[in-house]
Amino acid sequence: MIAFYKHNLKKKNYLEKTIKSPYLTSGPACQEVENILSKKFNKKHALLTNSWTNAVIALLLALKIKKNDEIILPACTFVACANVVEMVGAKVVFADIDKNTKLMDINDCIKKITKKTKAIMPVHLYGNLFQTHKLKKKIKKNIFIIEDSAHAFCGEYNNKIIGYYSDFLVFSFYATKSITCGEGGAIITNHTKYIDKIRSLSNNGMTKPAFKRFENNKYKPWDVTSFGFKANLSDINASLLKSQIIEYSKTAIKKRKIYNAYKKKLSSIKEIFFPENLKNVNRDYYLFPIGVKKNIRNKLIEFLTVQKIFVTVNFKSVTKLSYYRNKYKNKKCFNSEIWGDQTLSLPFHTKIKISEINEVYKQIKLFFKKN
């Protein structure tokens, strides 16, 4: 069996300290990880949440995004990106992807900007970095840029770290992400005005979490000045993140080496192709997507699954998913739909062995011999 993903959680972590603490949620462990994150990305604020999805819902609510407002995002992404826009009652505007890199096509995005556009949400798909500085130069200052960094935890473009050019950088710590605590997310930003609002929204609208109510042995009263919901992270989850964040530069080097070895091996199979890497970009590596002809993609997935090589699709174009196809009729994004029918992601993680990569190669070769 070749697993699609294996996490890097260790038995020795900071959980024990948290269990001994009276605060199990939004307490000292969260605060410590938030401090590490804001320093790492050189921003004033970091806020941990229980998912990327809930982080962005809280963020859109804080920005007062509402009905008739438009948010542009690439059509080739995880459906959560569109769902968060629907959740706040706004309109999703799909931009196509570039046919080579599979990242959002900047020109198509610009074409789709209207007076109603309130935010643009590019995605660092597969860890390949979207060139936010190029987009930023072409849009008005009142349009927020929210970088979806669910697939990239490190990297630089135009000599700047991810998040430098955007208003908000949002991570996912979901079960299969490069850094995980089962479910989790984080927002990194310099916008003081919005972060306090997001923090409160993510904690049922309360102005202070329990941990902050007893600071310096003094009881601090709290209030609810607007509604909210439950999107805060527990200290139990946060304590699993700390060592993975600290060690990520080593993890990233390991992943790059594995990715390059894998790609070198598979490059000799003429029937498969890869998203193009951008030049002069120090990218992260998450997932190992390949493309094959549309008519054999599902057959290859079935074949590999029978061989106990677990693969998946990242991603079918959101414009082709029933809910979005029916609601946003005629909003076609051709490159995204083509890639969504051609792509599959092969097993990829830091624990994958060379022998497993060789087996994946052997089985794909065999498939093409038979088909």
Ligand SMILES: Cc1ncc(COP(=O)(O)O)c(C=O)c1O
């Ligand atoms: C590109 C992208 N954005 C957003 C998300 C949503 O993350 P979460 O599951 O933490 O809400 C994912 C999750 O897989 C993703 O791949």
